[in-house]
Amino acid sequence: MLTIGGKKILLGISGSIAAYKSPLLLRLLIKNGAEVKVVLTPNAMDFVTPTTLSTLSKNPVNSSFTDIKDEQDNHPVWNNHIELSLWADFMIIAPATSNTISSMASARCDNLLLACYLSAKCPVFVAPSMDLDMYKHPGNQENLIKLKRFGNIILESEIGDLASGLKGKGRMMEPENIIKYLIRNLKNEFPLKEKKILISAGPTYEKIDPVRFIGNFSSGKMGFSLAEAAANLGAKVTLISGPSSSQILNSSINLIKVVSTDEMYNEILKYFLNTDIFISAAAVADFVPKEVNHLKIKKSQKLNEISLKANIDILYKLGKIKTNQYTLGFALETNDGDENAYNKLINKNLDAIFLNILNDNHNIFNSDYNQGKYITRKKSKSFELTTKLDLSYKIFEQIIKDS
Secondary structure (H helix, E strand, O other), X not given: OOOOOOOEEEEEEOOOHHHHHHHHHHHHHHHOOOEEEEEEOHHHHHOOOHHHHHHHHOOOEEOOOEEEOOOOOOOEEEOOHHHHHHHOOEEEEEEEOHHHHHHHHHOOXXXXXXXXXXXXXXXXXXXXXXXXXXXXXXXXXXXXXXXXHOOOEEOOOEEEEOXXXXXXXXXXXXXXXXXXXXXXXXXXXXXXXXXXXXXXXXXXXXXXXXXXXXXXXXXXXXXXXXXHHHHHOOOEEEEEEOOOOOXXXXXXXXXXXXXXXXXHHHHXXXXXXXXXXXXXXXEOOOEEEOOOOOOOOOHHHOOOOOOEEEOXXXXXXXXXXXXXXXXXXXXXXXXXXXXXXXXXHHHOOOOEEEEEEOEOOEOOOOOOEEEEEEEOOOOEEEEEEEEHHHHHHHHHHHHHHHO
């Protein structure tokens, strides 16, 4: 079970009146057994002093990219934000001002705290602190949603008296409540903690000649959404993707890019036997040219046909060597969906399969939305149209229940 005791926590403090609570939060973290290092924004030093924080944490407090460590030498020493970020098991930004949250959401990096945040591979907890109307502003609400999509955990602001004299939502969560939240919810926030998850995504391209290929319309969005959800749930994720314009938002994801089905299979083999969960969301090319022309085929050659052969069946081969891995495949069907999907599940030794139906009412290709049916050997569950990210979380709920 995850606890605070023994954890290395990087505490970021930005320039809010609520920074007066940060020394108490620091003290409570240490009291619960954590080792804490502190990073301040320059404006935060108007509200709380580095001396107080370094005395409580028993660690140096950093607020700029460089410091003068030796007054006699007078040469600045670089504060390595990469080392700080990699050191931490968790990062907590409390208080997080509107300005800091906006910078985090847009990947702006003009101080040491933001540099640490952008380099962090650990879970990040964010405690907003601002006045009522600022908190309610659509721009701030949109930024908080964006941070959630990045995988950050928002420590919801509390209702109470504000510095402006107003009363409402916007107060930084009280330090005692932050500690209670961490202890109570850390395990539930990261149900896939320590799990190794391997996901394939996107299409594969099989060369006809140097400029032409056989492929399909897959965008890779479903596989990328699954990878993002898994990482946000605490898993160590490796994503092997064919050609795709999709981008990862969670920097902890190990992204490996391939082109052909052979390349994808070879990369999967490197990780598969040491994987807890494998999800095949890739739409690999079913056929490959028998011969690849090494020179571009000219129109004048009057090519009437291309001879094809069956491509390697990645799932079938993995089904032969699987041991304790939970394996989930995807099936795209135009007819007899349930029957075809179940047969694929059995023939390829899968634990579950997700069935997509291609029809005129909804084209899943390059869409941000998806629907379908999660099928195991004993049961099935249908999911209505929703975003691919939301669907990914629902799929992992099923995997967690079944595995």
